[in-house]
Amino acid sequence: RKEVEQDPGPFNVPEGATVAFNCTYSNSASQSFFWYRQDCRKEPKLLMSVYSSGNEDGRFTAQLNRASQYISLLIRDSKLSDSATYLCVVNLNNYGQNFVFGPGTRLSVLP
Amino acid sequence: DVKVTQSSRYLVKRTGEKVFLECVQDMDHENMFWYRQDPGLGLRLIYFSYDVKMKEKGDIPEGYSVSREKKERFSLILESASTNQTSMYLCATSEGSNEQFFGPGTRLTVL
Numbered sequence: 001r002k003e004v005e006q007d008p009g010p011f012n013v014p015e016g017a018t019v020a021f022n023c024t025y026s027n028s029a030s031q032s033f034f035w036y037r038q039d040c041r042k043e044p045k046l047l048m049s050v051y052s053s054g055n056e057d058g059r060f061t062a063q064l065n066r067a068s069q070y071i072s073l074l075i076r077d078s079k080l081s082d083s084a085t086y087l088c089v090v091n092l093n094n095y096g097q098n099f100v101f102g103p104g105t106r107l108s109v110l111p
Numbered sequence: 112d113v114k115v116t117q118s119s120r121y122l123v124k125r126t127g128e129k130v131f132l133e134c135v136q137d138m139d140h141e142n143m144f145w146y147r148q149d150p151g152l153g154l155r156l157i158y159f160s161y162d163v164k165m166k167e168k169g170d171i172p173e174g175y176s177v178s179r180e181k182k183e184r185f186s187l188i189l190e191s192a193s194t195n196q197t198s199m200y201l202c203a204t205s206e207g208s209n210e211q212f213f214g215p216g217t218r219l220t221v222l
Contacts, residue, residue, distance in 0.1 A: 043213035
């Protein structure tokens with residue numbers, strides 16, 4: 001079983017749609033969690049950290065369920081500029097030395 | 112803002128050549144990482160370093176070595192490049208268990 005798994009995608013949605021991505025991780029000792037976005041042929045960039053209580057940043061909401069080892073990302077009112085690959089990232093320890101990346105889910109927002 | 116720079120954006124080398132990829136960060140981060148990213152395989156960790164002169168193997172260290180003589184600089188070395196090392200190489204840094212910051216990547220082609 002892979003350590004971090006994500007919806008396989010791709011997701012093709014119209015502008016204005018709400019879209020949700022799911023991610024599961026296998027190591028219950030995982031300490032910190034992130035969503036990154038990666039544009040085509042560019043480096044990954046942090047979208048948001050994911051906190052136990054859930055957190056929101058504008059149109060983006062992230063949730064963490066430690067009991068189910070599940071992370072989600074919700075994007076409301078999708079924009080064309082949201083088109084990218086979304087990577088779920090889990091850090092297995094407190095020293096920041098063991099980041100595990102999911103395979104990514106590709107999103108295309110269509111006009 | 113953290114700045115992570117990589118020595119080349121695009122590189123073309125021949126089989127058997129020795130290749131140096133350099134990464135420099137300006138934020139005094141302890142941890143530095145080298146990944147390769149291939150279609151369908153996601154990001155895979157080659158090596159990381161948590162301090163000057165310290166290094167740890169990642170998931171796919173075969174055919175690579177690294178050097179960290181100064182805190183801000185982390186080099187990836189391909190001792191004898193092979194065609195299966197054609198890939199996008201990404202350097203990243205982090206402090207503790209906080210998020211990683213990535214360089215722009217080097218797209219290496221080995222002929």
